[in-house]
Amino acid sequence: MNIPLLYELVGVILLGMGLYSLVVYSHPVRKILALNVSGAGVFLFLVAAADRTSGPLPDPVPHAMVLTGIVVAVSATALALALACRIHQVSGTAPLTDNEPE
Amino acid sequence: MSLNDILRPMNLPAWIISLPLLAAVVAVVLPRTGRWVSIFIAIITPLVVFKLCIEILVHGALQMQVGGWQAPLGIQLYADGLSAAMLAMTAIVISCSTFYARSYFSAKAASPFFWPLWMFLWAALNALFLSGDIFNLYVTLELLGLSAVALVALSQTADALSAAMRYLLVSLTGSLSYLMGVALLYAANGTLSIKMLATVGPASPSLPAAFALMAAGLIMKSALFPMHFWLPPAHANAPAPVSAVLSALVVKASFYILVRLWLMIFEPFINPSTAQLIGMLGAFAVIWGSVQALLAKRLKLLVAYSTVAQIGYLFLFFPLSSTPQTAHTAWQGGLYFVFSHACAKAAIFLAAGTVIYAFGHDRINKLHGIVRRMPVSMFAFALAGVSLIGLPPSGGFIAKWLYLNAALASGQWWWSGLIILGGLLATAYIFRFFSRAFSYFPEVVEGRPVPKIMEWTALALALCAIFLGLTAPAVTELLNAGKPF
Amino acid sequence: MTFDNWLPLLTLLTSLLPGIVIFVLPEERVRWRTALNLGGSGLKLVLIGVMIWGVHHEHVYETRLPILPDIDLVLNADAMSVMMTALSGVLWFLTTLYAIAYLEKSSQSRSRFFGFFSLCVSSTIGIALAGNLMTFLMFYEMLTLSTYPLVVHSGTPESMRAGRIYIVYTFGGGAAFLIGVAWLKALVGSVAFTEGGMLAPYVDTYATQLRFIFLLMIAGLGVKAALVPLHGWLPKAMVAPAPVSALLHAVAVVKAGAFGIVRVVYDVYGIEFSAKLGLLQPLAAVAAFTIVYGSIRALFQDELKKRLAFSTVSQVSYIALGAAIVGPVATIGGVVHLVHQGLMKITLFFCAGNFAATLGVHHISQMNGVGRRMPWTMAAFTLGALGMIGVPPIAGFISKWYLATGALAAGQPWIIMILVTSSLLNAAYFLPILYRGWFQDAAETRSEKSSGGKLETHWMLLLPPLITALLALLAGLLANAPFSPLEWARLIATREYQP
Secondary structure, three states, rough: OOOOHHHHHHHHHHHHHHHHHHHHHOOHHHHHHHHHHHHHHHHHHHHHHHHHOOOOOOOOHHHHHHHHHHHHHHHHHHHHHHHHHHHHHHOOOOOOOOOOOO | OHHHHHHHHHHHHHHHHHHHHHHHHHHHHOOOHHHHHHHHHHHHHHHHHHHHHHHHHHHHOEEEEHOOOOOOOEEEEOOOOEHHHHHHHHHHHHHHHHHHHHHHHOOOOOOOOOHHHHHHHHHHHHHHHHHEEEHHHHHHHHHHHHHHHHHHHHOOHHHHHHHHHHHHHHHHEEEEEEEHHHHHHHHOOOOEEHHHHOOOOOOOOOOHHHHHHHHHHHHHHHHHHHHOOHHHHHHHHOOOOHHHHHHHHHHHHHHHHHHHHHHHHHHHHHHHHHHHHHHHHHHHHHHHHHHHHHHOOOOOHHHHHHHHHHHHHHHHHHHHHOOOOHHHHHHHHHHHHHHHHHHHHHHHHHHHHHHHHOOOOEEEEHHOHHHHHHHHHHHHHHHHHHHHOOOOOOOHHHHHHHHHHHHHOOOHHHHHHHHHHHHHHHHHHHHHHHHHHHOOOOOOOOOOOHHHHHHHHHHHHHHHHHHHHHOOHHHHHHHHHHOOO | OOOHHHHHHHHHHHHHHHHHHHOOOOOOHHHHHHHHHHHHHHHHHHHHHHHHHHHHHOEEEEEEEEEHHHHHHEEOHHHHHHHHHHHHHHHHHHHHHHHHHOOOOOOOOOHHHHHHHHHHHHHHHHHHHHHHHHEEEEEEHHHHHHHHHOOOOOHHHHHHHHHHHHHHHHHHHHHHHHHHHHHHHHHHOOOEOOOOOOOHHHHHHHHHHHHHHHHHHHHHHHOOOOOOOOOHHHHHHHHHHHHHHHHHHOOOOHHHHHHHHHHHHHHHHHHHHHHHHHOHHHHHHHHHHHHHHHHHHOOOOOOHHHHHHHHHHHHHHHHHHHHOOOOOOHHHHHHHHHHHHHHHHHHHHHHHHHHHHOOOOOOOHHHHOOOHHHHHHHHHHHHHHHHHHHOOOOHHHHHHHHHHHHHOOOOHHHHHHHHHHHHHHHHHHHHHHHHHHHHHHOOOOOOOOOOOOOOOOHHHHHHHHHHHHHHHHHHHHHOOOOOHHHHHHHHHHHHHHHH
16 A cells, blocks of 8 residues: 555544544534544545655645645634634533524 | 726626625724625625626626636636526625615624625625636635624524534534545546536546535535534524525525536436435425424524425435436526525515514514514515415426426426425415414504615515516526536 | 507506505505506406407407416417406406495505405406416416405404415415426426317327326315315305405406316316316216205305305306316306306395495394395395396306206206206295395394495495396396307307317
8 A cells, every 4th residue: 555545544534533523522622623633634635645646746736725724724713712712601601502592 | 907807707707706805804994884885895796796697698608717827726717607697696685685784783783793704705605606616616615604604603692602603513514524525536536627527537436435525515514404403593593684695595505516516527427316315305304394494483493494494495406307308497496496595585584684673572473463563574574485385476486396397207206296295384384474474363563663674675585586486588598508507 | 569469468467556556555545545446447347348359359369478488478368268357357346346435444454455455356367368277377376375365354363264274275275286287287298278178189198197187186276166175265264354255256266266177177178088088077076066065054054154155165166067067058057157156146245245334234143124224235135146046037047057958968967956956955045035134024223333324335335236236137138148148158168169
């Protein structure tokens, strides 16, 4: 098995682990962390996919995608954390309130 | 650069994206100008969009490289009839909602972040409908999701905040799944452009996997059953104009992407039973959403569940388009649902917002006789309801008819039963509220007067839904321009 | 587009446009509202007159608007449409007059009422002029939508309940009809009305499916036409104000259903094809059952409007019965009864409204001696009732005669039994009312709700029933005159059986 394939596989595993944690854990910060782990998995996959070219230089397009993705992930994480803080301030609890609004 | 140069048809896509973006930036830097800048853009942008529509009707699809950078690293904007129609729908709904929002927020202190976020949302939608490659779709999808979440959270109540959190997590998961699909597609085919991917050869094993991931992500973002759980709290707790735009446009954006990808790339390679499965989920959505709407105690929650139900209709497009002779009809029907639902649902949410403004609450049991207090809003509600139920002469009826045609002509008669059932259930939940509005007993409730603009924008959108029912040939002509199908 | 193309659309617009304007009129503008109402209906009558003359001379008036990629909205004036349109136009004019007197003094939300009133008539005209099933379907559903606010106008719990039942029945029927039309389109690709029917070529390939489609369509139309067991909404809808009951039962809703049945049998399936598929016997059976059932239920009602409602259930099925018998004579009988029943029934409802508005009388048990107090109204009521029973020379006799003769000609003598039974039952529930009104003394002093001065009641409440009663009489007396309803029905039958 060549190296890029290994990375791709690890990326997929990370994606899966992150999704599992997202579903299983109830605390919002854990969910946010889980999403970040999944994101890291996808990015890893993309970086490995850059090896497609036959020459010595890798394909820059996946790198561009990863960079964009990281920016998006950071902003999204910031928003999510801010929301989690605010929820804690307003309602005093951390986990997501699970009741449908009446 | 002369005026002619700036307004060259080729640059129209850039303007359509930049105008709301500029407005957003100005609204951030100078918060007090937020309202006026938004109104100004809300008048100008629809004009530019309509110019684009005419351009496409006459000359066919339009393509533009942003900044002159070529693919694969440059961003390509592509506008055909379908994009133009979606842009037009967005422009109409957001423009009316902007006028509405101006009055809605003048009484209470509007958050200084509302207007920038509102404009960012619009810019993201425009960019999404104009994207020509799958990665750009991801970026715009994320932009859209973040703006929408922030708008939901604006009212800062505990319910709104937790709804926003749930929405955000679902949205991010969906985008991540979609991005993984993009990565798979790129790794296998070496290109991001949709048009290039359309020519991809027969079954490489990555295609079904990529489709599964992308579809799962987009289905989550479109709130198709069983991934709908985030939608009712989010749409019911957001301020009225935000709910309108969320239900009308944001959930349609991911559906649009799914349809594009399906038609251009995936359809020949995916097992037809997948389409039937998606249709089944749509059927469940229709029934479940309608039943929950019947049980809802608050008007906005009723309308939000109605969105869940109507989204189910959208996804019937997939099984109905499986036979070649009905595919085009099903496509037109699905898109007609998108347009008429956008106008009708936005109108209903705006009308519901008017109700809350006047009476301070939206408990259905306590809203007797309000047809006398606010006849214009109730008329808007009625017209929008007509379209949601699918009665003539509305866009909803045209969509329902096209779907029925497709179902019966392709021998999939079971979908026609579902469509009819959905219509009857919609009648039930619409009239559940509406009959109370007509009832003068035990007493007609009192409320404060409502700015006329709010009532009339709701009515304008409802009239659009009806108008769609009368201009089907023209709309379908636009849809077919540039041969997106 | 020539004038010939515009005429059907214009006829529709003469009630649609005033209706839209009336919606936005403030409540106090009584004069404007009255002017718009009467002006619109007057103009409509003029246009209808033009259409009658034109169609008699084989002119073609057709408006075509593309509404779907492959189907047009078609408004077409053929002999049948013109008859229905004329009926609607004349009766609308009179009902408007009546409604103005009934409601303008007392009620709230008059702009809303008259707005929907006008929309209702526009939908009826649309149904009458429809040239294909799609147009028919669209206006049929619009009729439901515009009549609901009229039924729930007073906002009381009873009217809300009635409205709810109305919705359940009519939307259910609408759904059935929609499926039928969509299925037909998918099968044969066309939904146009053609004289003599267009489905005969498909007898071998699609016979069973066509039977189901027929069932669905008749079920959908039967709700509005009050065929048993789909009639449940009609008696409940009596809570609506009298002008609404008059409109619903003589002009708009019930007739729309019956008219639809006639159209489906003659212009979609064709009478001979329907017979070949074996569809007519069940239809005749249902119609016959409804005729008898409605009359029996009417016997036991004490509330005047409810008795009249069940009488409507019974009488409208004559039209369906006429459609279900093969042969031009029966066709004439059924089609002409569209007009005759309309005239007679609206007279009865106008009178019922007068009794309620002027004397506060709602129940038959209260009707002792009303004839002394309100002789003209009672006379009109008598004419209408006798016509219903089938006493010559009032119009009802003509329709029954033709139906009976037609049944005999088609070899179905059992129908004559039904007709006779129905006439006897009609006599059984109408004659006691007449006896009470004319020959019994008023039991105690009634509360007088309003007095019209010298006249027994307001002139606008008195005039319409007198006119319709007179028309019913003339339609019978002068049945052989040119342009009488009977002549027109003969024209329709000729064009149907010899296209």
